[in-house]
Amino acid sequence: MSAQQDGRPLSGPPYPPPGAITGGVPTVSVDVPISAVFLALFIGSAVGHMTIFKVNMRRGHKFIMSALMFGFSMARVATMVMRIVWAARSTNIRVAIAAQIFTSAGIILMFIINLIFTQRILRAAHPHFGWHKAVSIGFKALYALIILMLIMVITTTVQSFYTLNRNTRRIDRNIQLTAASFLTFVCFLPLPLVILGVIVHRKTRLEKFGIGRWRTKVGILLASTALLTLGAGFRCGTAAMPLRGRNNPAWYNAKWCYYFFNFVIEAIVLYLYILVRVDRRFHVPNGSKRAGDYSGRNKQFDKHDSLHSEGWMETRIMSEEEVFDDEEFCDCEEGPLKDVER
Template sequence: MSTPGGPMQPSHGPYLPTTAGLGGMPTKGLDVPITSVFLVLFVLGAVTHMTILQINLRRGHKFIMSGLLFGFCMARIMTCTMRLVWSTYLTNISVAIAAQIFVAAGVLILFIVNLIFTQRIIRATHPHLGWAKTFSWAFKIYYACIIGLLIALITCTVDSFYTLNKSSRRADRDVQLLGSTFFAVAAFLPIPLVLGSIIIPKKTRVEKFGSGRFRTKIYVLLFSSFILSLGAFFRAGTAYVPRPRNDPAWYDSKACFYLFNFTIEIIVVALYAVIRVDKRFHVPDKSHGPGDYSRTAPAQEAGEQEPEMEKRSSLADRVLSEEQVFDDDEETQVGSPAERQTDVEVGLTKPEPTQ
């Protein structure tokens, strides 16, 4: 984020920044159409994930991460809206501050979602480690640090626009650099943790959860973590080498801004909707220890028949199941047998071959 100060400043805050920010000042001719496209995409993402959340809740299938993905899309809708307003009122520094804060803060939701998925992978591969109180508390403390640093980052960013004191600006910049670095590590952390869970010898069989192949869960998580960490490290790297506002570097260009922010994020949002993470990463409610991920739901254990509402196939269940994307192996099929049979009846999938 930009650090204010320098000559020709207003008599009072907020003051103009002296360093170039990622993406620079928005323009009507270029930023408005591009930002409008991303605004529409994030609206579609919000509608999709909220639809999936509501359908699952009606079925008693609780998956809070769909709500977090909806919240992220809403944050990005606000980000795009603020950037559009900023392109119209270029001299309004308050709008510029809000736009920069939303750009930096919104993506943290995706980092937290990936960390939750990572924790579930570790608990499935190494349950005695993943369910240990020390390990669980480590994740909780890490989430608290993310939220705490976010609050500090917002506070220091706002303060940096309202002071010309060199000591205060230096302290604000130190916090901004710490925050951007910490967030980049948070984006990258799922990769070494998941790879470590694969490499470290297992004491028990993998406790599979959700639908689909376990390896596909790992591929999806590694891919999304990689591209998110790519964007996070790019933002952190540019923060360490600021350039004057009148002489921006190539990494301050609008192309880099949209590529390493909105483009990466909408890919993850779309991927998580198409690949149906709400089914792949779902675990039984009230899971508290080893063996809980693979336990059967109480209604199924008792031999009870599923409610009629749960048997109905909705549009959300027909969003490109993995057997359409990859192959027809039974282990890769997403959804319950009743839902897959409905897909066959409406012609969305091929019937299973008879043995």
């Protein structure tokens, strides 16, 4: 790219960013080693989630979220690769565009995964509400809006590099801020929904699914949502700040902010989901369509269902702690659960 004068490129497009960006322009001495570490971490995450997905599928245990987390890990692998390439070719604006798009795009998969987990928590705790048609439509609308916002972010990001028109860039920035605000809201949404689902008095028996304690499932989802919301809130907040000159960056433009609020948080969540085995904890029977399907009250499980064939959720008497969970939150006419739990 040719030299610049007074902050304006003498040739193009594409043009360099008009101001300071979070993480700055990567350098070989600093960003390549850091990106290489995260590259290894996300490759390990991709291998872990795909291994779990493949093993489960061979056992007839379908858990699509493992494949989605593999996809997100691979998106982050591509992000790190583009960051390294950008460091080696710091004047290549097209590489910078690709790097920024990969940084923004992949995270929506984690938002969708947490929304799916949230919906399962609501359906288990309040089946009449969680399985209501309006609620199901609402979640589907959220998924559609997430995809729409992603398309808007990618389109406006690319366009902003190919124009010097101030009005066009202003419109692009407003669209990006709108999308960032919505995605932050979507990322945060599981927190109030799950908390309300737990504290609101239940009139039906808790319909447990997967393995492990109910409270552990809730805690895992709340923790991961809080971490992802921290990252999304940082990105949204910094995007709304006044644009700073490239030679006068703010503290939030520092490299440590870029890596911590994006990739450190995401790596923690990805490996957390591997370690706690969300593929077992948040699994529900295939074809669940109404209240009672999660626990199998409506039909017998298929003999090939791995949760039974592998002994992960074999019929057993509920422990005293699990009975306490139901007694504490449920005021059912049937009284405490004394039958078997699936």
